[in-house]
Amino acid sequence: MANCFAFCCTSKYTNMKTNKFFTFLVFLVIIITGASCKNDEINPNDKNSITLSFDNKVGDKSLVLGTGAYTNSSGEDFTVTTLNYFISNVSFKKEDGTVVKFPNNYFLVKQSDAGSLEAELKDVPAGNYKEVSFMVGVDSTRSTSDISQRVGVLDPASYGDDGMYWAWNSGYIFFKFEGTSSVVPTNATGKRPFQLHVGGFGGMTTKTANNLRTVTLPLANAATVRGNIAPEVHLFVDISKVFNGTTQIKLAQTNLVHGITAAIPIADNYKSMFSVDHVHNDAQ
C-alpha cells in the first residue's frame, strides 16, 4: 500500500506541468494503481505464516489453573488443574474456495505452557482466507505410525507426568481436562478430583469409537496473508462447553473418564467450544 502511494504521488508531481495528454496519462496511472492497490495486489509467490492463538476461557472468564473458581451450567463449582489438547490437520479456505492443508503439523496446546498456546502454520500462500478448519486429536494415520514418525509433541515417550498417551492401549489422549469439584465424591486419598480424558482414533486391531472431531470456523474478517502480513487468528476456547455442548454433563455423575466410549459425549461437546474472536492482519 505504502509503495503504491509513493509511486502515484511521485508520478503526479513530476508530470504536473506537462500537456493534457500527460495529465490524462497521470490520471490513468492513478486510477490503475489506485484500483490495484484496492485489490491489494496478491503476489502468488508471496508466503507468510498464520498463527492460531488459543485463548482458553471458562464462559467469559479467563482460565487460571489452580486458583480460578468456576461454575458450570449445572451449577456445579469447579477448579481446573490441567487443560491439554492436540490440534492437527489445520486447513485454510480462500475466498475462491481453494484449500491450503497442513497435514504434517501437530500441536499440543497446554494451558500450563504459554508458548504452546500459539500454533504457527508456516509458508501459507498469499491470499484472503475466509475459513479455518482443524482436528482436535491425532489422526488415525499418525496414531498408528512408526515410532520414527512420532517426533516432537507426538513422541509417546515424551510426556512425563503430564501423560498424553495411553501406553497400555496404544493411543494418544486427545483432550485432557482435570480439576476438582465439591460435587465429586471423595476418592481413596480424600480428594475430589475430576479427570476427563478423551482418546480413541477408531482402533487398530479392532474397530473402536472414533473421537476425532473436526472444527470448522468462518473468518468474518478474512485472514489476509501477504508478503508482509502474517495474520493471527485469535480463538476463544470456552471449556464450559465441555459440560453443555450437545449433551449436558454433570461432574457429580461424570467425573472419571479414561475410556473411549464414555468420552464420546465429551468430544461431541468440545467440538463447539472453539470460536474466532478476531483476526489480526497487521503489516510486519
Next chain:
Amino acid sequence: MKNLFLTTSILLLFLMVFSCSKQPDVVIEPEKLFYQPSNFQSPVYKIEKNPITKEGFELGKSLFYDGILSRDGSMSCGECHRQDFGFTHHLHDLSHGIDDQIGLRNSSSLQNLAWEKTFGWDGGVFDLDLFAISPIENPVEMDDKVPNVLEKLRKTEKYPVMFKNAFGSTEITSERFLKALSQFLLSLVSANSRYDKFMRKEEGVIFNATELAGMELFKQKCSSCHAGELFSDGSFRNNGLPPTERQQVVYRMVDGVKKAFIEPVIDDGRMRVTEMPEDKNKFKVPSLRNVEATKPYMHDGRFQTLDEVMNHYMTTVTATQNLDPLLNQNGKLGIPLTATEKTQIIAFLRTLTDREFLTDKRFTP
C-alpha cells in the same frame, strides 16, 4: 591295563581342560540374531525399519537387564522376564513390580515377537516398538517416566557410547531407546525345539509313540486356537476360567504419606481395550512354545502345572460371559479327554521346549 587306564585318564583330563580353555566367548553375529525359521510364516514386524545390528542388540540387551529403567533402580525388564523360564516371571502367578507391588497379570513370555500382531494379554499395544513404555510407566511395574529414564541414561558413562555405537551418535532419543530394546526382543527367536527339528526332518530326531499320539490329539483338540507353527492364532478368547474374587493392595499417596488400600481386582481382558461387551473375559491365546518352562499358566497364573491346565479344559470350563463356542459343543463344556490322552498331549507339549533358546548365552545378562 593300569597304564592304559592312566593314559586314558590323563588324555581325558587334558581334553577336558583343553576344551574348557578353548570354550569361545559368546559370538554375536548380526545376521544370525534374527532369522526366519523355515517352518514359520513371514514376520509381522517390518525388520527393515529397524535392522538388527550387533551394537543395537547389545544396547537393547543392556537396557533390558538394567534396573535404571525403573524409578528406584530395582526393577529391570529381565526381572519379570527370565530367560530360563521362557522370559516369564517364574513362580509368580501375578508379576511383582516395584515396592513389591503386585501386577494385574502374569507376565507374558517373550519369544518370536516379530510374528506377533498384538502385545500383552489384552493386545492393547499393536507395535513392538511402543511396548516398553507401558511397563516402564506402569505404577505397579517400573513406575518411572521414559523422559526421566532417558535423562538418567544420558548421565551414565556407558550408555552414550553404546548409543553412538548402535546409532552413530551419542544422542539418546525415545526412538533409539525403543528400537534398541526391540532389537534385543526381536532376536529372541525360538525355533529349535524337538518339535521343530522333527518337523524339519532333521537327522536323528524322532518322536516316541506317546508324543506322536499327543501330536495327533493336539491337532484335533487344541489347534483351532493354538494354531500353526507359533501355536497361537493371535485371537482373543474366553477359555472358561471360573471367576475368582481377587483382591489387591494398592498404595496411594495421601497428603504426602503412602497408604495401602485393598481393592477388588477386576480384569475384563480384551474389553479393557475395545470397550465392547463381547470382548469381556477374553484374553489373547498364548503361544505354547516353551510352555513347559513358562509356568505358571493363564493370564492370572492360577495353574502351576500343565496337568492342572489340562484338568481345567477337561472338567472346570465354566460358561461365563462370552465363553468361546469351541469350548461349548452341544451344551458339553470343555474338551473331553481320557487320562491317557491327557498324558499324551502333555508329552507332545514337552517337545515344544527349546533348550538351546532357554540357555542361549547371547541372551543371558
